[in-house]
Amino acid sequence: MDKVDKNKLNAFIQFAKDLLGDMYVLHRYEDLVAYECDAYVIHKGAPSAVVFPADTEQTAQLVRYLHEHEIPFLPRGAGTGLSGGAIPLHGEVIISLTRMNKLLHVDYLNRRAVVQPGYINLKLTHSIAAKGYYYAPDPSSQASCTIGGNVGENAGGAHCLKYGVTTNHVLGLKLVTCEGDVVEIGGVPDTPGYDLLGLLTGSEGTLGIVTEITVRILKTPQAVKTALALFDDVEDASRAVSDIIARGIVPAALEMMDKTAIEGVENGNYPVGYPRDIEAVLIVEVDGIEAGLQEQIDQVIEVCRQHRVREVVQAKNDAERAAWWANRKTAFGAMGTISPDYLVQDGVIPRTKLPEVLLKIRKISERYRLRIANVFHAGDGNLHPLILFDARVPGETERAVKAGSEVLKVCVEVGGSITGEHGVGIEKMEDMRVLFTEEEIAAQTDIRDVFNPRGLCNPGKMFPQPARCVEVKKPASMEIS
């Protein structure tokens, strides 16, 4: 795809300035450079412009214009995505939703909240905590990432083991379609007809731009207990994970980090003080009503002991628990202390295959001569191998990408998938072929083309390119209002 035509672009910039005001339209080279990538840094591309609408109506007007003039565009939240979904590889216009950052309404009786897409994930919990409520999906970037972005990527998080990922918490959406119409979807539980909410959540900005989100809020659990277990052997830790689940315990979170990951977080800004010679650390959290909870965590501790744990302790208070979580949740960023770049994978595997897969990852690491740190939501088998590399060294980036693909192949081979919560984006487009046949991919791009008939909304993401026939086969455009 070619970059956007200059005259066309200038006309759009003028249109956007008239609509939004000069300060909400960025088009100078220097201002656009910062938008070359999100938290996935392997591919880069500067946008033609960045526009900041204030509300649904402005978003719709922008999209209508872009659609009419056939200028490609993409939505962007905080830009903390890990698969490159918000990277304008072809000079797309970025519609940044950071100004639409308000909590519109909280309905405690019906346990739901309505937010704008640029509203920060953690702010929702902060805003409703005093009344005893919280928003469950907690991606590690929750202090910065937006709920709109979470919907786009169907984001998960440490506590999704028990509570489910974003899609389990979205009740309704207001959507600006790729042609600039405004539609409302869902809103009442179990809407008859197709599950469009389910389709839109995780569509990575390829089916339209969400401008309002109704989410489920939950009662804050009465009690929380957290255990920390240090292991001398990764396999022991992995078996402990399987055993905890096998006992019928449903932890709120069950997290694991290996030795290299521990090295990163301990060099970082939020060290816990883990001994440097341990091979794995497990964080196990249970929550719910106070009665019986201590017994549950005691059981967890018991299982760890049966698997030759070196040391296992229970958090003494909220401050200690918070310190463990701050350390875990900054794990990706802390890799900067041991490597200038990293590529994070997001494979999913059956829990029981953990020891086998870890061994294979170690082999891949050796073969490609790149260190791999493993951070994962062990409870639901969602691996995050962080492939460490230095983009300044010629060839290392390519090696890292190849190693990443091999890791994903291993995941699929043992019956898993290539992504759990980070989305496909640019990063895993080609790997989709490992999971799907050409026909299966074509079936999905057919669906995309119904929503995105001109292919202008976040083009070239999620699905591998060729399938020419699919791109040609355009359904009739819907009426533009």
Add this chain to the structure above:
Amino acid sequence: MNKRSFIYEDAPDENKFSACVHCGMCLEACPTYQETGMEMHSPRGRVYLIKSAAEGKLELNSFFRHPIDTCLDCRACETACPSNVQVGALIEETRGQFFQADPPRGLSAFLHRLFLHKLFPYPKRMRMLGSLLKFYQKSGLQTLARKLNLVKVLPDHLAEMERALPELKRPPVLASGIEVLPAIGEKRASVAVVTGCVMDVVYSDVNEATVNVLRKNGCEVWIPQNQTCCGALHVHAGDREMAKKLAKANIDAFLARDVDAIIINAAGCGSAMKEYGELLKNDKEYAHQAKQFAEKVKDVSQFLLELGLIAPKASLNMTVTYHDACHLAHAQGIRSEPRTLLQSIPGLNLIELPDADRCCGSAGIYNLTHPEMAGRLLERKMDDIPHGCDAVAMGNPGCMMQFAVGVVRHGRKEEILHTVQLLDRAYREEERLQGGEQRG
């Protein structure tokens, strides 16, 4: 294409920006990102621009300069950063490149030279300025000027500062000429005190309180007469050459005598002085001494707790909230110490300020150079002050000035005080009561 844009001395250090993996955990910690939602006004965005310039993708022009200049240098991002990226140092080094590539011109050059070269480094001139201000306040000139609306010629923020300026009651501490003040009671430590430039003129009562509180805690206090401005504002503005000169003068002045600690009561100056090692790392002659000096620098609250505070016995029945100065909380990691000091005062009810460590917008002279953004941040700060507070305590003169403006602008009643002023008040109350007992 691959020509690097940073060609001057002290270029932003590659090791510092390569540690940024672009994760975005810093975004919401940044006051300017919170206000604008724009990537280039975020820490991650600024670091990315700096990296791009180092790779030759950006020139040192005004469009690149703008986001570097809008940074408050508040270091909130450094608290949030998982990888300890030194964003503040990177911004300062980049400003150093701009300062050399495109030195200030016209009015800004005049003001830069006047304040940062001709006034702040010279305590005597600062004293003169103080006397003039005092004369202005006392002689009726201030009243007259206000009546005639003469202050209208000043830019808005300066005019408000004129109104918010505290009454200069006390002469500068440095001007007393007294070099050593003995400990009160048993001597537990010997310390040197940094009196600062603006602090000693505008807030000399804070310096007095600092000296008194230290003496009350068994410190012999030395006030080196050759000390000068710390150079923090110079580093922020990119004038590293002048900053280095000042740093060297202070190193000479303070290392002349062996003391247990060098005490500072201004957060901005404290963090700059703790970073002398970094500033002079390439200086053959001073690199070692700079590190030695930096290790001795302690914020007054930090030092009192390390020493073991002798808690005041008299009570102050006040409700107080505490604002974290950026350069205490984020740059020096000092958060609990001032709160512990305040809580040690009997009767004092300390309540938390929401988002206490978000910048108030003062940020050195940012409130003068970027009044619009500074004003937005001040507005939010004033809204956050809980109802029913008698005073807001903090540990930095710049913040005190900014809060004073806020109090005037919003017609509020809270007293704006330095943490040590409240401690000092409690000690004086204790003395008064003891004196009363002895007499009675």
